[in-house]
Amino acid sequence: MALPKLKQDATDARIAALSLPEGGWSAPARKAALARLQDMGLPGARDEYWKYTRPETLVSVDPTPAAVFEDDEAPFWDGIDRLKIVFTDGVFDEAASDDLSLENIEFARLSDSTDILWAKDLYGTLEEAGQTPVQRPLAALNTAFATDGIVMRVTGPVSKPVNFVYNHGSDSSDAILHHVVKVEKTGDVTILENGPAAARFNNCMEVEVADGAGFHHIRAQGRDHERRAATHIFGRLGTESTFKTFTLTVNGVLTRNEVVLELLGDDAVAHVAGACMGDGDFLHDDTVFITHDAVNCESRQVFKKVLRNGATGVFQGKILVKPGAQKTDGYQISQSLLLDDDSQFLAKPELEIYADDVACSHGSTSGAIDEDGLFYLRARGLPRGIAEDLLTIAFIAEAVLEIESQELQDELNARVAAWLERRRG
């Protein structure tokens, strides 16, 4: 079917400005992804899935320049022993990275020329599966044109987290990264991500979690203000596997985080959570699609958004329970705390259920600081600002508590507290 002219033109122009990396093990998958992208076309303002978030600046040929942000806070995860893998403007920075070596992980780079059979089988596969029933053209673009990324195979428990650090160096950088993580039986890995990455960032991670394996992911986006980012996480879960991801986003003009999970093995557990802090020219979009296709699986989506000064929060979250996916336990909550009347929260929670023995619930709320709570705290002597901050941190707590490690919870809470404090003056 022919694309509408506007969409066709925008797609052609964007593709023409990019070059498909030649050769290597990923070449066939990239070609296939390019064909998918050409079929779908890039998202436009009329697309239902982009109703609340304008995609123009994410699909334009050139990125809108973004000044490099001078962050004066301590680096993320500072006290945590971790393996650092650094990218600057989307290019692997060997000098700044640790040796790619860790017990029970096999590392390679996307650009490595040697054939990596397991990666070849996976690269673009989960992204492709995630294109139905809803199209995600920016992810297909990513598979086709990613310039760098890490592929890793986890063959057992890993002693420390792997940390992708994304540095931003140039005002006009446009980074496209694609990582592949294959967690095999008995494997268990934690991935930390942080950093502003680029003026515009398209990041994609495909994660296959085998039977009984575990994947934990904690990501921090911000504090840069001018960033535009579109990210995708595609996950496929085997029997009795665990998949947990949490994202803290502070600032950023435009961030769209999509998480697309398929629970294919019985008794799998998937938790997707996030908190964002937005002030002024800020739009944050969490778009989540969880497909239950096995028996007795659990999924949780917990999203909290703190918005002030005209910031906008978007949540599109769907639980799809396929026929036969009995005993599904699906929970979804999305809430926003509006610190003033100018901010807004747009939510579209969806349930689509084709099995009869399931327990699914969803809720979405939007409100101001609880006046009774605020008065109670002030009546005990807490100054208004401190009381409001405490209640704000309490508001996001349900999401932050999804992180298993207390140490990481504390670190993220401290970042949020600092963000609030800077605004209190």
Added chain:
Amino acid sequence: MLEIKNLHVKLEEEDKQILKGVDLTVEAGKVHAIMGPNGSGKSTLSYVLSGKDGYEVTDGSAELLGEDLLDMDPEERAAAGLFLAFQYPVEIPGVGNMTFLRTAVNSQRKARGEEEMSSTEFLKVVREKAKDLKIDAEMLKRPVNVGFSGGEKKRNEILQMAMLEPKLCILDETDSGLDVDAMKLVADGVNALRDEGRGFLVITHYQRLLDHIKPDVVHIMYNGRIIKTGGPELALEVEHNGYADLIEEEA
């Protein structure tokens, strides 16, 4: 210590007068009780004194130790020494009881220009006082009042009062919902704080609490006014005869 004169209060949102000229003085070292039928304005008085939004003072004044209370923010009133044990303590999910208590103690100290309490000292003091009130460590860790029983909430109020060591304590029906043993604990907690420099305003419906916390003065509030003031015997009279006679006398 607390001096309320001709206090008139209406609701901000609607044209409803609730307090219609309250006169009341609580001296340092004394316990005053306020009784009165439901809806007579007792809680409203306590809220207005502590600075809750939604009320408008149309006339009169309220001073604590010579300072104009009505002009201050709630946190300033707290730092000046006012404490209200709420009739309905508020649940605050996500805020730990300990964090809350420590922040409260140190915010007040800071506002008064005093040195903040170190975390070790704070822990020591809070454990001691919690023990007296039979509040266990687990309850201290939980979010403020969340999942607490009615009685636990009231004991938690008294713990806060003990930690903050206010000058004037208002207790709004702290006895309601308490079993006999809990009532004793709460009363002991209050009595432990009684001293020369501290005043109490105890709002209650029942003589039972006043058996444990002996009042010096008893006031009857009705329809937004104090209609009678007397000694402890006034509470006994209410216990036996209800309010009907007093109200008739007033009319």
